[in-house]
Amino acid sequence: MIRILVAIVAALALLALPAVADNYVLRVVTTMLMYSALAVGWNFIGGFAGYPSFATAAFFGLGAYAGGVLQTKGVPMPAAWLLAGAIVSVFAAALGRAILHLRGHYFAIASLVVAEVLREITNSATDLTGGGMGLNLPVLSADVTTQARLFYYAMLLVAAAALATTAIVAGNRLGFGLRCIQQNEDAAIMLGINTPRYKVAAFTLSAVFPGLCGGIYASWVNYIDPTDVYDVLLSVKPIIMVLLGGVGTVLGAVYGAFLFLLMEELVWRNLLQFHAGLLGIIVVCLVLFLPEGLRGAGWARKLWPWRRQAGEATP
């Protein structure tokens, strides 16, 4: 009961935020929502199915470029976002068919290099994408506050959709099958689960939200370039956020994203010279001392009644 109340209050607060917050806060929370969507998206393949995917950056970058190029060709903005999501889904379904029969390290590497390949291709296709010079998107004819609110609500919508999809998947056959795959894939095959189809479905779900985010991000920042949108950190940060919140929990990814970006805003922006290094130290400490995420720490458990939830693995 308390959980439902908390959820309703949080949802209302997020809906009402633009009315009270200034543009800086709005921008920070928009980024938080974007990373929440990336982390919740990653959870489909990484949490439910237990496949260590590092392809988030590839999906995000492809979505950004698909949306960006479509908009420069005159497609209206919302349509470009949806098309970007669709293109990335098709791409992920095809890619998944090719690499999802790999397991462990081999899958991790194969998913990691996809972003590198796409970056090189984007760099070389200068006519379409502007290559290394980047791509300028059409500027919106709306004032700054309206734009900030527009992109805030767009990201909120994607994050909410990702969460809702997670809740649906957790309760149906797909979620059950994926949890079986995560625990023991060979046993899942023996039980008659069509593992290739389930895995491709999870991979595609883990791609569509980063793809949408990429499309919105491109319109939001108005200028994208390959090193920015195919950055490997876009693959790794969502994983760290999920680890922070606790692998396999639904809301853990969201808590992780908010906490991570809060730390980034409060601490790291004052340490520009040592930004990456501090991130590294946090990652190392997290893996060594809190492998279950903050949920595993006694004081955090008291503070918040974390509960075992859908898609969760017993460590």
Place this chain on the structure above:
Amino acid sequence: MLYVQVLVNGLVLGGLYSCIAVGFSLVWGVLNVINLLHGSLIILGSYAAFFAYQYLHINPFLFVPVAALLLFCLGYAIQLAFINRVMGSPVLITLTLTFGLNLLLYNLMILAFKADFRKVILSPPLGSVNFAGVIVPIDRLISMAFALALIGLLYALLRGSRIGRAIVAVRMDREAAQLMGVKVRRIYAVTFGLGAAMAGAAGSLFSVMFPISPETANALLGKAFVICVLGGLGSVPGVMVGGLTLGIIESYSALFFGPEYSVTVSFTLLILLLMFRPTGIMGRRGFQ
């Protein structure tokens, strides 16, 4: 003639590539850990050689054993302090840990060395030799000889020495090795140290042939991946085959498609290989 020249270039490059990848393959095979630090360790070796040449005037080729020793100590310490704590964890955990360590090392190198590109410029230059129209720079030739010698040394160590046999035993069956009295955690540390030492040695050789910067690390790591998958994980000869193959492929793809596509070509090849033959050209079990 052009094709022969490109082939020779590829082979010379491939020798160095094998040396870059052999430590990575050893750690992956024995520890079952993908060491995302490997690229940065190579660059650390390069910087050590660079500064030794600039300030102490030690020839980078003679500096190879020193770089290997320094990096061995660093690798041994990293394994004992960090990676041994997560041995046997899921892939995601070990990958994330080495990624975090790599971010830290990368940032420290940027602070210490800056991101400028530097290169060891030997004076006097060694010039080049001409075999019936095929031109090979002498520094590259010596690098290749050193790289192959180092790989041979590692091979002999793994096959002939007590500790080498223990490493191979742990690779084949950890529990059985433990029952036979092998101190597995120490063997892990030695293995990671050896991997780092090979990275340091390869880095010294690399600094003579190419400009270095902390930014180069990821490209080298990517090459190590491709070579391991090409040659197949688990054997020194496999890495040799993989390294030489990648060197030749890169040289020819630079000739046909232009050098800007070399990463795309090698990674596309990697994905294709993973799809159809994930064990690589020489893949089999057992690190020998």
